[in-house]
Amino acid sequence: xxxxxxxxxxxxxxxxxxxxEQVPYFRTPEFSEVMFENERLIKKFAHADxxxxxxxxxxxxxxxxxxxxxxxxxKEDKVLVVNGGSFGHRFVELCRLHEIPYTEISLDxxxxxxxxxxxxxxxxxxxxxxxxxxxxxxxxxxDINMISDFCKKNNLFLIVDAISAFLADPINMSASxxxxxxxGSQKALACPPGVSxxxxxxxxxxxxxxxxxxxxxxxxxxxxxxxxxxxTPFTPAVGILLQINVRLKEIEKSGGVEAETAKIADIAEDFxxxxxxxxxxxxxxxxxxxxxxxxxxxxxxxxxxTILKDEYGxxxxxxxxxxxxxxxxxxxxxxxxxxxNDKLIEAFYDLKKRNII
Amino acid sequence: xxxxxxxxxxxxxxxxxxxxEQVPYFRTPEFSEVMFENERLIKKFAHADxxxxxxxxxxxxxxxxxxxxxxxxxKEDKVLVVNGGSFGHRFVELCRLHEIPYTEISLDxxxxxxxxxxxxxxxxxxxxxxxxxxxxxxxxxxDINMISDFCKKNNLFLIVDAISAFLADPINMSASxxxxxxxGSQKALACPPGVSxxxxxxxxxxxxxxxxxxxxxxxxxxxxxxxxxxxTPFTPAVGILLQINVRLKEIEKSGGVEAETAKIADIAEDFxxxxxxxxxxxxxxxxxxxxxxxxxxxxxxxxxxTILKDEYGxxxxxxxxxxxxxxxxxxxxxxxxxxxNDKLIEAFYDLKKRNII
Numbered sequence: 001x002x003x004x005x006x007x008x009x010x011x012x013x014x015x016x017x018x019x020x021e022q023v024p025y026f027r028t029p030e031f032s033e034v035m036f037e038n039e040r041l042i043k044k045f046a047h048a049d050x051x052x053x054x055x056x057x058x059x060x061x062x063x064x065x066x067x068x069x070x071x072x073x074x075k076e077d078k079v080l081v082v083n084g085g086s087f088g089h090r091f092v093e094l095c096r097l098h099e100i101p102y103t104e105i106s107l108d109x110x111x112x113x114x115x116x117x118x119x120x121x122x123x124x125x126x127x128x129x130x131x132x133x134x135x136x137x138x139x140x141x142x143d144i145n146m147i148s149d150f151c152k153k154n155n156l157f158l159i160v161d162a163i164s165a166f167l168a169d170p171i172n173m174s175a176s177x178x179x180x181x182x183x184g185s186q187k188a189l190a191c192p193p194g195v196s197x198x199x200x201x202x203x204x205x206x207x208x209x210x211x212x213x214x215x216x217x218x219x220x221x222x223x224x225x226x227x228x229x230x231x232t233p234f235t236p237a238v239g240i241l242l243q244i245n246v247r248l249k250e251i252e253k254s255g256g257v258e259a260e261t262a263k264i265a266d267i268a269e270d271f272x273x274x275x276x277x278x279x280x281x282x283x284x285x286x287x288x289x290x291x292x293x294x295x296x297x298x299x300x301x302x303x304x305x306t307i308l309k310d311e312y313g314x315x316x317x318x319x320x321x322x323x324x325x326x327x328x329x330x331x332x333x334x335x336x337x338x339x340x341n342d343k344l345i346e347a348f349y350d351l352k353k354r355n356i357i
Numbered sequence: 358x359x360x361x362x363x364x365x366x367x368x369x370x371x372x373x374x375x376x377x378e379q380v381p382y383f384r385t386p387e388f389s390e391v392m393f394e395n396e397r398l399i400k401k402f403a404h405a406d407x408x409x410x411x412x413x414x415x416x417x418x419x420x421x422x423x424x425x426x427x428x429x430x431x432k433e434d435k436v437l438v439v440n441g442g443s444f445g446h447r448f449v450e451l452c453r454l455h456e457i458p459y460t461e462i463s464l465d466x467x468x469x470x471x472x473x474x475x476x477x478x479x480x481x482x483x484x485x486x487x488x489x490x491x492x493x494x495x496x497x498x499x500d501i502n503m504i505s506d507f508c509k510k511n512n513l514f515l516i517v518d519a520i521s522a523f524l525a526d527p528i529n530m531s532a533s534x535x536x537x538x539x540x541g542s543q544k545a546l547a548c549p550p551g552v553s554x555x556x557x558x559x560x561x562x563x564x565x566x567x568x569x570x571x572x573x574x575x576x577x578x579x580x581x582x583x584x585x586x587x588x589t590p591f592t593p594a595v596g597i598l599l600q601i602n603v604r605l606k607e608i609e610k611s612g613g614v615e616a617e618t619a620k621i622a623d624i625a626e627d628f629x630x631x632x633x634x635x636x637x638x639x640x641x642x643x644x645x646x647x648x649x650x651x652x653x654x655x656x657x658x659x660x661x662x663t664i665l666k667d668e669y670g671x672x673x674x675x676x677x678x679x680x681x682x683x684x685x686x687x688x689x690x691x692x693x694x695x696x697x698n699d700k701l702i703e704a705f706y707d708l709k710k711r712n713i714i
Contacts, residue, residue: 001381008380008595019376019596023365023549024358025672058551059416060591063574090573097573186592192380194415194551194594215572216447216454217420234417235543237551237594238365239376315382 001309002340005317006136006164006291007186008193009334012250015191015243023239031238032230034245039227041248042197045257046181047172051202055223056195056244058236061163061184062090064196067218068159068180069094069130072200072207077157079128080105080121082113085137086320087161091130102130109323110293112285113142118150128157134165137319139284139293139329141169148176157203163187163196167257168264168290168333179204188264188290188333191244194237200224265289268332271341278348279357283327291317292330299357301328307356312347358666359697362674363493363521363648364543365550366691369607372548372600380596388595389587391602396584398605399554402614403538404529408559412580413552413601415594418520418541419447421553424575425516425537426451426487429557429564436485437462437478437513439470442494443677444518448487459487466680467650469642470499475507485514491522494676496641496650496686498526505533514560520544520553524614525621525647525690536561545621545647545690548601551594557581622646625689628698635705636714640684648674649687656714658685664713669704 003010011019024031039054046052057064069091073079077100081091084107095102103126105117113131129151134141144160151158159180162171166181167188173181179201186193198220200208208220216222222233251260268289272282279298296304305318305328317329330344351357360367368376381388396411403409414421426448430436434457438448441464452459460483462474470488486508491498501517508515516537519528523538524545530538536558543550555577557565565577573579579590608617625646629639636655653661662675662685674686687701708714 001379003379003382005382007592008382010379016377016379019378020373021376022358022360022367022373023543025360025362025365025674027675027677028666059420059574060593062591063416066572066574094573097571184592186380192594192596193592194597214454215423215575216451217416217423217575218572234419235364235541235550236417237549237597239549240551240594309385317382318384320384 001313001315002343003315003334004330004336004344005315006329006331006333007184009186009190009331010336011190011192012247012335014250015247018243018246019192019239026236026238027231034242035230038241038245038248041252042199045167045251046199047174048199049174049201052173053200053205053224053227055198055200055220055227056232056236056241057198058194059196060193061161061182061196063218064182064198065090065161066094067220068182068198069100070098070213070215070218071211071220072157072159072180072204073100073128074211075099075101077101077127078125079130080126082131082142083107084111084113084140085109085135087132087137088135091132110138110140110283110285112140115146118147122150122154126154126156128159130159132161132163133171134169134288134290136164136291139288139291141165141286141288143286144171144176152177157207164290164333165288167260169288170261173199173201185240185244188260189244189247190334191247192240194240195244261289264332267336267338267341268292270338271330271332274341274345275348278352290331290333292332293327294330295327296357300325304328304351304357307351308347314344314347358670358672359700360672360691361687361693361701362672363686363688363690364541366543366547366688367693368547368549369604369692371607372604375600375603376549376596383593383595384588391599392587395598395602395605398609399556402524402608403556404531405556406531406558409530410557410562410581410584412555412557412577412584413589413593413598414555414575415551416553417550418518418539418553420575421539421555422447422518423451424577425539425555426457427455427570427572427575428568428577429514429516429537429561430457430485431568432456432458434458434484435482436487437483439488439499440464441468441470441497442466442492444489444494445492448489467495467497467640467642469497472503475504479507479511483511483513485516487516489518489520490528491526491645491647493521493648496645496648498522498643498645500643501528501533509534514564521647521690522645524608524617526645527618530556530558542597542601545617546601546604547691548604549597551597552601618646621689624693624695624698625649627695628687628689631698631702632705635709647688647690649689650684651687652684653714657682661685661708661714664708665704671701671704
């Protein structure tokens with residue numbers, strides 16, 4: 001199978017080799033060193049300030065989204081939440097569940113966030129801004145510079161879920177004054193799913209320390225305390241953390257985050273320029289490098305997903321819910337090459353020849 | 358390295374081979390089938406009733422302990438919690454954090470739970486009983502028949518954390534009327550850490566459905582709903598779930614849970630009878646098959662852990678906190694043989710020869 005989903009994605013051979021090894025015991029100085037190196041490289045690639053801290057949560061991206069909401073926000077806050085798809089909607093649900101005062105900026109499917117959208121909230125009593133930088137469900141990348149300028153001007157605590165944006169699109173926590181950045185092991189980190197990552201600015205660390213999160217498993221105060229010695233409060237997904245280590249060093253060796261982002265951008269561009277003669281509409285006002293959302297104009301998106309899976313050995317990424325029939329997504333993250341693009345494009349043209357699309 | 362810790366433990370070759378493969382996309386009927394099979398085999402090995410349900414949480418055992426507390430108990434309950442070590446203490450902390458009324462049965466290190474301990478609470482207004490069947494931190498296996506009789510008599514909702522007991526010591530959810538059983542991927546399931554498992558009786562499922570857990574990530578109502586179609590609400594540790602599948606089928610093929618438990622018991626017995634001439638005291642009133650807790654009478658337990666790791670290529674399991682110098686543990690779960698025992702015993706005798714112990 002070739003995997004063009006947005007997670008889990010394909011891993012490199014060296015990452016997979018770690019998966020074949022016995023998982024070592026981890027309450028050791030040796031494993032702590034691995035964790036310190038993971039922290040150092042994640043901070044480097046996120047352009048985080050020196051005093052930032054990194055926490056590794058054994059859980060999905062949602063675990064880290066919820067940990068961020070309950071550990072860095074309180075009922076005294078009032079936050080703006082960008083809701084442009086299912087992940088933005090999830091932040092709205094999390095604020096509601098945990099009684100964090102919020103205002104929702106609702107966007108249509110595929111719509112970009114504009115200056116008008118946010119300027120309506122300029123100079124009000126907000127304290128924070130919560131956004132999925134790349135709304136993975138719709139493939140819309142929001143303008144981080146515009147958001148950052150607005151947050152700086154209004155002194156807002158900025159939470160950025162960069163789950164599919166980290167490494168794939170440019171992010172600079174320091175320059176953009178991002179207080180929390182979230183990502184996951186199974187996106188552009190290209191490791192198996194099971195670990196999500198939270199990078200906390202010094203400001204965010206202080207918020208965590210002054211807050212009482214009512215969840216033991218997602219308590220970041222405890223996680224930060226254990227991270228001081230390169231450990232976690234509870235048994236983590238040790239194997240995946242070792243795979244993340246191999247992968248981060250691979251990226252470092254191949255030119256760092258800029259080279260990785262350029263590689264993903266190149267594969268995305270190659271794919272996009274080759275589908276212009278197919279009955280497809282790209283349906284995002286603001287494309288990320290990570291994923292191309294496509295509306296097939298002549299067939300069911302879910303049928304195309306199923307046929308590619310069953311007859312061509314290719315996974316593309318279906319959408320859930322009401323978009324299932326309308327939209328599929330093609331991911332460009334993970335261990336993919338232009339030769340993989342060739343095979344997907346060939347398969348699409350074959351579907352056309354067969355009058356399926 | 359040979360790994361005698363209590364998790365992560367050694368995996369079989371076939372489980373490790375799955376770790377080397379690309380992780381497949383999972384929102385598919387194919388992955389749902391794997392999940393249904395995982396549920397079926399976990400239920401079979403736990404001797405759970407037909408109407409029981411299984412939920413797979415991407416997270417440590419603590420994630421499932423907390424999910425159980427917040428989804429199956431309410432402020433209207435009043436539970437007895439056995440606190441005989443760090444995991445029992447964790448249940449106490451969880452009840453306190455989530456404001457579940459509780460009474461703690463505190464035991465000394467290594468002490469078994471007696472009939473006198475629990476009879477003191479007979480006929481009172483309790484609604485539930487919470488216990489770590491094998492208190493892994495001290496290697497004490499509590500008497501499930503005694504606990505079960507007490508709970509049946511008093512009509513108590515019975516929560517059993519069997520994290521290191523499942524497969525290693527006999528458990529029969531149906532006969533013992535256990536309402537919730539918890540285990541983890543990295544114990545006797547012998548897969549990498551990252552997934553914990555909750556088996557819910559019909560009674561427990563009803564409690565979940567009538568409860569509102571204030572945590573999205575640990576919401577079992579949502580997990581149960583998704584499990585109906587063999588899926589999870591959020592991206593799970595797909596690779597580990599596939600490894601669990603291979604491992605469960607391996608156990609099934611080799612004679613089922615009884616054969617697996619007998620194998621672990623045999624390795625534990627072999628180890629225990631061979632250490633009688635060493636300066637070691639076994640410090641548990643009621644040993645499980647999973648682990649032997651040892652107090653070395655002539656040396657620091659933590660020093661022995663470090664020397665075995667650095668000079669003999671062997672991991673034993675250190676204790677944390679105030680027991681670190683006094684106690685180490687030798688696990689008997691995972692892919693271990695009597696030949697592995699040989700090497701550990703040899704190493705111990707070598708330490709004796711060197712006057713280290």
